[in-house]
Amino acid sequence: MSRPPAILQVLPALVSGGVERGTIEIAEATAAAGMRAYVASAGGPLVPQLEAVGATHVALPLDTKSPLAIWRNAGALADLARREEIAILHARSRGPAWSAFIAARRTGARFVTTWHGAYNENVPGKRLYNSVMVRGDRVIAISRFIADHILARHPDAAGRIRVILRGVDPRRFDPAAVPASRILAQREAWGAAPGQRLVLLPGRMTRWKGQMTLVEALPRLPGVRAVLVGAGSASFAGDLRDRAAALGVADRLVLAGHVDAMDVALLAADVVVHASTDAEAFGRTVTEAQSMGRPVIASDLGGPRETVEEGVTGWRVPPGDPAVLADALARVLAMPEAEREAIGAAARAVVLRDLTTEAMQRKTLDVYRELLQ
Known part of the structure; x- marks a missing residue:
């Protein structure tokens, strides 16, 4: 050669x-x-x-x-x-x-x-x-x-x-690099009131990514705002809006489409959800959220089983069950802020060490x- x-x-x-x-x-x-x-x-x-x-x-x-x-x-x-x-x-x-x-x-x-x-x-x-x-x-x-x-x-x-x-590139997903003003601006852009709990689900807009599970969990989470980030099927997006309207939660659901600044989007959330109903080969959105120090609730199947340690770097729930997801979200959102931050910090430490x-x-x-x- x-x-x-x-x-x-x-x-x-x-x-x-x-x-x-x-x-x-x-x-x-x-x-x-x-x-x-x-x-x-x-x-x-x-x-x-x-x-x-x-x-x-x-x-x-x-x-x-x-x-x-x-x-x-x-x-x-x-x-x-x-x-x-x-x-x-x-x-x-x-x-x-x-x-x-x-x-x-x-x-x-x-x-x-x-x-x-x-x-x-x-x-x-x-x-x-x-x-x-x-x-x-x-x-x-x-x-x-x-x-x-x-x-x-x-x-x-x-x-x-x-x-x-x-x-995950820790330079791109670094919570210390995002000004508080950008986080506040993102929350305001999504219509979140001051102090309102915000749950984020990042993922392509397709049925198996589990967005419908989160929509159907919303009635059990009074006052919580859900944001779905990701492009994809317009037809499925319409189904999500229709279901939210039927459940009376349309005013608390945001379909944000594609977002370039995912680091800002993740920090704007109180909890990040992975709700896929089919096994993910890895689940990169999970580790990106962990890199930003966000508490994560993930479906208990596929790759996220390897990156989310129950109660240590996040939580896992059975896929496709709105009631169980709602219960998990309610528990995590009710935790003292310091406890959620400790889970997020532990998750980021694992990402920096191994991922x-x-x-x-x-x-x-x-x-x-x-x-x-």
């Missing part, structure tokens, strides 16, 4: 989301470590951010599941791998992973995958389609929950799995170096 090692990450597009953010964070670490960082995708608004951290973007139509397109993309990736002496192809999604897997076999590059979800196998052929994610020389699981999920289906992958939890972006980057680079050696 005549140049520094090159790492090529592949994913469908660079639009928004945790997968995209993680891709940029690893590209940044790769470049900072003196390696050459490449990312192939169909593009999107995050391309300038990727290029700003020192990576090269290669535009390919990787946002497709068409077998013919996957085959063509494999050829393009193989050409790129030969031309740029790519040492490792790192795939983060199944369609692009097939193209990367074929390209790696053609060129002799090493192949790495990251499992960002618990892929279902409920239709014929899905198991084969998903299987590419376990064909890596190394298979990164973003939580122990995902590692167990992989092993239950593919026990032969045991020696190749590396658990690397997702990371930072830097830790995720370092452990991923260790995987790369293991294969390069």
